[in-house]
Amino acid sequence: MNSYRIKFLPSGAEAQVAAGESLYDAALTLGIQIRGECGGQGSCGQCLVKIEAGDCPPTPHASISPDKERRGYRLACVSRVHDDCVVFVPEESLTPSEGLDFDAVILSEDDRKRERALVGIIPVPPIASSTVPHPPIGFALDLGTTTVVGELVDLGTGRCLARAAAYNRQLSCGADIISRISYAERGKGRDRLRALALETINEIIGRLLNRADVDAGRVLLAAVAGNTTMIFLLLGMDPSSIRRESSDAVRTRYPIIYSREAQLKINPLAPVMFAPGIGSYVGGDVLAGVLACRMHESDKVTLFIDAGTNGEIVLGNRDWMMGCACSTGPAFEGVGIACGMMAAPGAIEAVEIARPNDLPSLTVIGDTQARGICGSGMIDLMAELFRHGILDRNGTLNAGRSARVEEHGGRRAYLVRKKGEEGAAREIYLNDVDFKKLLRTKAAIQAAIRTMLKNVDLEIQAIQRVVIAGRLGEAIDAAKAVSIGMLPDIPPDRFEYIGNGSLWGANLMLLSKEKGVDLNALADRITYLDLSTHPGYMDEYVASLFIPHTDV
Amino acid sequence: MNSSSVRKIRIGNTPADGGTRASSIEVGGESCLPYHQFEGIMPCKPVIAWEIPDVRPDDWCETVKDPYRELLGDPVGWARYVVEKHGARIICLDLRGARLDKENRSAAASVELLRGLLKDVKVPLIIKGPGPGQKQNEVIAACAEAAQGERCLLASAVGEEYKTLVAAAIAYGHLVVAESPIDVNLCKQLNILISDLSFPSDRIVIDPLTGGLGYGLEYTYSVMERIRLQALSGDAMMQMPFINFVGGEVWKAKEVKMPAAKEPMWGNERERGVLWEVATAVSLLYAGAGILVMRHPAAIAVVEKTIENLMKNG
Numbered sequence: 001m002n003s004y005r006i007k008f009l010p011s012g013a014e015a016q017v018a019a020g021e022s023l024y025d026a027a028l029t030l031g032i033q034i035r036g037e038c039g040g041q042g043s044c045g046q047c048l049v050k051i052e053a054g055d056c057p058p059t060p061h062a063s064i065s066p067d068k069e070r071r072g073y074r075l076a077c078v079s080r081v082h083d084d085c086v087v088f089v090p091e092e093s094l095t096p097s098e099g100l101d102f103d104a105v106i107l108s109e110d111d112r113k114r115e116r117a118l119v120g121i122i123p124v125p126p127i128a129s130s131t132v133p134h135p136p137i138g139f140a141l142d143l144g145t146t147t148v149v150g151e152l153v154d155l156g157t158g159r160c161l162a163r164a165a166a167y168n169r170q171l172s173c174g175a176d177i178i179s180r181i182s183y184a185e186r187g188k189g190r191d192r193l194r195a196l197a198l199e200t201i202n203e204i205i206g207r208l209l210n211r212a213d214v215d216a217g218r219v220l221l222a223a224v225a226g227n228t229t230m231i232f233l234l235l236g237m238d239p240s241s242i243r244r245e246s247s248d249a250v251r252t253r254y255p256i257i258y259s260r261e262a263q264l265k266i267n268p269l270a271p272v273m274f275a276p277g278i279g280s281y282v283g284g285d286v287l288a289g290v291l292a293c294r295m296h297e298s299d300k301v302t303l304f305i306d307a308g309t310n311g312e313i314v315l316g317n318r319d320w321m322m323g324c325a326c327s328t329g330p331a332f333e334g335v336g337i338a339c340g341m342m343a344a345p346g347a348i349e350a351v352e353i354a355r356p357n358d359l360p361s362l363t364v365i366g367d368t369q370a371r372g373i374c375g376s377g378m379i380d381l382m383a384e385l386f387r388h389g390i391l392d393r394n395g396t397l398n399a400g401r402s403a404r405v406e407e408h409g410g411r412r413a414y415l416v417r418k419k420g421e422e423g424a425a426r427e428i429y430l431n432d433v434d435f436k437k438l439l440r441t442k443a444a445i446q447a448a449i450r451t452m453l454k455n456v457d458l459e460i461q462a463i464q465r466v467v468i469a470g471r472l473g474e475a476i477d478a479a480k481a482v483s484i485g486m487l488p489d490i491p492p493d494r495f496e497y498i499g500n501g502s503l504w505g506a507n508l509m510l511l512s513k514e515k516g517v518d519l520n521a522l523a524d525r526i527t528y529l530d531l532s533t534h535p536g537y538m539d540e541y542v543a544s545l546f547i548p549h550t551d552v
Numbered sequence: 553m554n555s556s557s558v559r560k561i562r563i564g565n566t567p568a569d570g571g572t573r574a575s576s577i578e579v580g581g582e583s584c585l586p587y588h589q590f591e592g593i594m595p596c597k598p599v600i601a602w603e604i605p606d607v608r609p610d611d612w613c614e615t616v617k618d619p620y621r622e623l624l625g626d627p628v629g630w631a632r633y634v635v636e637k638h639g640a641r642i643i644c645l646d647l648r649g650a651r652l653d654k655e656n657r658s659a660a661a662s663v664e665l666l667r668g669l670l671k672d673v674k675v676p677l678i679i680k681g682p683g684p685g686q687k688q689n690e691v692i693a694a695c696a697e698a699a700q701g702e703r704c705l706l707a708s709a710v711g712e713e714y715k716t717l718v719a720a721a722i723a724y725g726h727l728v729v730a731e732s733p734i735d736v737n738l739c740k741q742l743n744i745l746i747s748d749l750s751f752p753s754d755r756i757v758i759d760p761l762t763g764g765l766g767y768g769l770e771y772t773y774s775v776m777e778r779i780r781l782q783a784l785s786g787d788a789m790m791q792m793p794f795i796n797f798v799g800g801e802v803w804k805a806k807e808v809k810m811p812a813a814k815e816p817m818w819g820n821e822r823e824r825g826v827l828w829e830v831a832t833a834v835s836l837l838y839a840g841a842g843i844l845v846m847r848h849p850a851a852i853a854v855v856e857k858t859i860e861n862l863m864k865n866g
Contacts, residue, residue, distance in 0.1 A: 392745065392748075393741065393744060393745055393748065394711070394712075394741065394745060396712065539736075539737065542735055542737045542738060543737040545737075545741075546737070546741045546744075550737045550740045550741050550744070550789075552736040552737050552740055552778070552779075552782055552787070552790070
């Protein structure tokens, strides 16, 4: 098949793109995140780009005037490559997170959380730093469906040497696990997904090595935590069994392999460990999180929630544990939401609205200008809008309740910031479609918690500790999340946010031989509850598509 | 009425209540499962509403058009006929002619028809709009105003588009049908949403949506059963009577339309059609139906008789 050279401006990034692929996907493979809430359907009109050179037929859309069309404006998502092109991507067409220094994603608070997660882990003594001029280094990786985070760890001291993050380049092949699996089942999909995963990871490794100023050869051990599908795809294994109904047998145990087999660009002989999975949709990332929050050592009945693209929940204590997964979608990570972004500098992490017409007061990560809104901010916003009657119980914006609800791009939207308000560089809003997505995300988590509690016949009040992991944002306000029904209604002091549990777990695997070995035994102790075939889950889900929920 | 019974709903205002209806109709009020009168009371018997389309119903099959042959394009005459000849106690005016995909009749035309009907026919009225969308809002709002004070039942408020209809019912003193797609929670959620607009719960009737016999009827049955059990255990947001639009579901089924000449094993299609409507309606009665919207006089006669027997022997 023919392929063409596509150059994107202003970044100047170039790619060789197969004929027929969309400009949108081409940009994504280069890590350029063009907005597109309709998911490439050609309907939302957010992915406007300008063709500077080369041929690209017009893409009719309400947002492209005849004049703009003449000047070369096209929708990236429906423009199929059939010529060498130079494509300019305007600022407005980029997601708020685009261009962010991803390393900044990992906040300093995370260091504290990391320390806490690693309490009591003794660094491996025989190769301690005092006797070796260049102590060995470990590589910990959290391989998420949407976000990938890596860390270099001094194996002598346990200290973090560098951390880096990136969007998973597989995003261009589908936002969630199921669409990745179906992509893998088509043609050379599996090879491509593997290549994209490796590109993402090796790019991160490159940045880490640079930042820590060390040689790849010194990285002598790696630990990877990710959901079952991500690990299968990384290893080039066929993931199609994962979504088959009878596959509760996907309690995966991975052998330790050399990094040259895994194709990670560290010391080729470094062993690579993978956190084992609990069930088809509850993977090693969750197990790593369980390890990090130590619920398996505690008497307290703990509810562990990892709110990623796939929401995973583990309930239990030292005596018993049960895990399940629900499909939440990537909304809380900022993907697919008009002004969504990950919890990084510039993200609105908390929202207060005093009166319906008031300008919302915002807390922005990094004390900079707000450029988007992250998961915790979205939860706050929903709760505040609901409190003031601006958002209905079924997630519809109420035009009459606040002057900040406006028609925006053909949809009803709530404007958190208009351009220029409080010096805002760009407008920040969430529209009706966004709120529906958030409602579905909230409902999935809530329904999973309720289904699981019913399964073990426990009342909500029996939960003694709630641990929240994921990239929702440090500022998650338990009371507000409770008010929209997302989290169980128990006293706020029982909630705890640990951030990236998966990465801390991977750290533990690197730093403690026992913990690493324990993992298989730990995985065996967790009962897997398959919600996709659970008769009660759908009922609970429908009951939860409402604020706070109905209980029939 | 105690807190664990279905609300009693009154449709139609007589002159004493400020309307012009000769009678009003009450449904609901039961404190027991349908016809379990040994466990509680069932003060109102279920009622059958006769469905009258506003325009000539060319898509109705011959079996159900036959009894009304000369009345098909004359809704007011049709309504007068079913009241006078068949003793209809309530009429369901179906404003299907206003649908964009039908004749796209204007709201003004619907209002004119409604005024004529209100003048000529004095039984209580259900007004069924053309279905979700801008047109529904226009037509229902105009009709609600034209029928001010008559306490009609307006159909239907649905998930995303309930506000205009409910507002019209508030403004002009009507009742609403809350339609949700065969799910207990969605049913309750819509009732809460409507109540959140300060609409009194004793003016809501639940349409849980139904299929005809052979088209998922048993699913509706069990959802109605669950809603009713919830109501009887004290859930105030589920304590509304049911309405089932039986005729529209039954008479579009293949089994009703198929001529005996093509499927001899299925028997005479005219009898078959009537029986299909009877079987669907009676099943829904057992599930707790309060209002059945039906089409064929022969089917209605059988179901009326069944209701009498059930109430007597229940």
